[in-house]
Amino acid sequence: MKLIENVSANVSRRGFLHGALVGGIFVLSARFVPQPLWAAEGEAAAAAFEPSLWMSIASDGTVTIVAHRSEMGSGSRTALPLVVADELDADWSKVKLDQAIGDPKYGDQDTDGSHSVRSSFDLMRQVGATGRVMLISAAAAQWKVSPKECSTEPHFVVHRATGRKLGYGEVAAAAAKLPVPRKEDVPLKPRSEWRYIGKESNSLFDLPEIVTGKAIFGMDTTMPGMVYASVEHPPVLGQKIKSYDDKAALKVPGVQKTLIIETFKPPHQFQPLGGVAVIADNTWAAFKGRKSLKIEWDSSPHAVYNSAPFRKTLEATSRQPGKVVRNVGDVDAAFAKGGQIIEAEYYTPHLAHVSMEPPVAVAEYRDGKVVAWAPTQNPQAVQETIAGVLGIKKEDVTCHVTLLGGGFGRKSKPDQVAEAAVLSKQLGKPVKVVWSREDDIRFDFFHSVAAMYLKAAVAPDGKPTAWLQRTVYPPINSTFDASATYADDEMGLGWNNLSFDIPNHRAENGPADYHVRIGWLRSVANIYHAFAIHSFADELAHAANKDSVQYLLDLIGPPRIVSLTYKEEEADDKQRYPLDTARLRRVVEIAAEKSGWGKRPMGKGRGMGIAAHRSFLTYVATVVEVEVDGKGQVHIPNVWTAVDAGTVVSPDNVRSQFEGAAVFGTSLALFGEITATNGVIDQSNFHNFQIARMNRAPRHVDVHIVNSEAPPAGVGEPGVPPFAPALYNAVFAATGKRVRELPLSKTKLV
């Protein structure tokens, strides 16, 4: 039983990290005296500095580094240990990774918001550098020389004067007895001595297992004695079971029984949706049994949800004054002066995440405690959710993190893990809950539908003197507070931080009710905010008869730090990541130059468009080239993206993320739309919720990374927001049609 061995191996490995000596292996961490140099209380706390939490060195030289972030394809699981290994001066081929369980001692573990490297870069450097100092001290003591006479080369301490060497494994046991040095006594490598950070040769740690099919995703996890479950959820959010008949389902070979999962009490948060679970010997039997269930559902207030009238409501709200979220000068006075006024409205639909691995989890409840294995972006949310649903302490929930078959924000929400725990408690054995693709699409935490209204007063030189923007959509906070209607938390995602140099500017947000679960999807509200802002910018450029790139640079204005209001928790952003228009201008100039903007003959049906958007503290400009064929089908021969993400750990991985973002952007720009009828989601699988296939994806994506020594910024998400507006601006250039709603498949171009 390969998989069971995998489970127990994980558990014992974790055991020795906590200080046990296993099989005679000396572990550096075992004797570390925990001396937190800075430690904070609470869940969202910064991780305590306690090197034993993060790494150990065995006497054979094997370095084990804890990966406390999830791997969903963005590279975090590799990137952070690479930083430790670099400062430790370890030989990467002798490094093993230990995927952390959910535990607040690691600080925030939610792999979202493109902040894994940004939030942990300094800490990981310090962990590695501390280990290096201790290894040097131990070797120096053995040689009876001063540590100052020693240095390191990968996996060895070297005494420079005599050329003597000691392997890390040879001095690990002695090093483990030393006190942890103070932060000020731990020098960090100068940038010029980095071996791994910023190097082209870095590749994903799990690459060999992935290409041979040995990598273990959540879908591949098993527990001894487990059964399989598939859950028929209420079609409308919040419905309860009125009655059900499982006679036919129980006759399906392999079906064992059915169980009820209670419908949540609002707010839904990450609780199970409720429904009827079919328990079976294997996944297929559970799926098949479900088809024979007859369930009558109660009513729900969300059965009123119909996408077409809801759109009208959002649009009507967007035409009315909303809550002011940023104000510069006086737009009303500027509009009152008259001159040329330009208005436009934009609309974007719900989207589903459709990570290739649907939601799945295995959990066992035993003696008041839960052990879960899940492809989760946020193992601490698994602990909290299961604890809340079952009424146990979160410390009694152990969440192991597998590889994720994509996440994109969906897997920050662990409702399916809670389902497995709830069912295991009822059954008294481990349960694997497998969602079908239909479940995944119908019961997502959807990217929100949104309506935007923009208005500008334009001076005779074509530059706006006033710019008003309003946005309206059901907020993500409705997931946590059923009465929430304003999107306060999303305003920083491209709405209250416009980087344009316009004397009068006001950004507003209007209220909207929710009727489905709303959640984060890769780059979140930046998607619709960037779509509206950068479509509108291009509209103004054309109205002024100006070149789109030059007009965009004029809008951004001279190099400066844009004055913004920061929340308390954004103090680091204000200090280390001010909005610097010089960096934004630079990516625009690079993307334009690389694309041959204005220099390449386009011909009939061809065009290029540009958009530049800063999100997750990273500056991105994207040029998209389109070819619209005689049938009105859009092809994308080329995309050029320029990225300034500050210091980069793995450049090739950054390119991968931006190549992928162009495909993700293509999917939402050309195809993506989720709609509801009487509260029920209309789409169900890849035939009616399409994502880009190879033949419709951009043929060539060129990613240019700006060489920067600025602090590291986000990489996983920032490529997405500028893509759709750049594509739509290109479609305008190619066809003269200005389309103001996503996706493009809803508009006939010829």
Place this chain on the structure above:
Amino acid sequence: MIRFKVNGKEKTFDGDPDMPLLWYLRDVAELTGTKFGCGMALCGACTVHQNGAAIRSCSTPMKEVGGAEVTTIEGIAPMHPVQKAWMEIRVPQCGYCQTGQIMQAIALLKENKNPSDQDIDTAMSGNLCRCGTYQRIRAAIHQAAKETA
């Protein structure tokens, strides 16, 4: 009783003949390199070879595999030139769809030793990748073709 071979080994199956090969492979044979993505032959994550040809195991019921030789990713001796190219071009992001992509690519190169971009698009467009690795998949197939030529 259905008799067939998986990765060269004789197998028998006497369960639900409607069970898709995918779930036999994953839940019964414990060969989890073959992935579940859609259940409707729309995404290609479940691609395996039946008598050398790429098929979608999620939509192939067990009653249709009698006498067949099934090859899964576990039956490909590493490192196959396609796997090697996947490593060198660093194709995968999350990796979930990649075993299906690799099985599809191996089948393509068996039929067509030197596929054009158009050939690759045609053969590979049934395999979805939400991370968006298509550009690298195309490059890796060209590289593997060169290596095997």
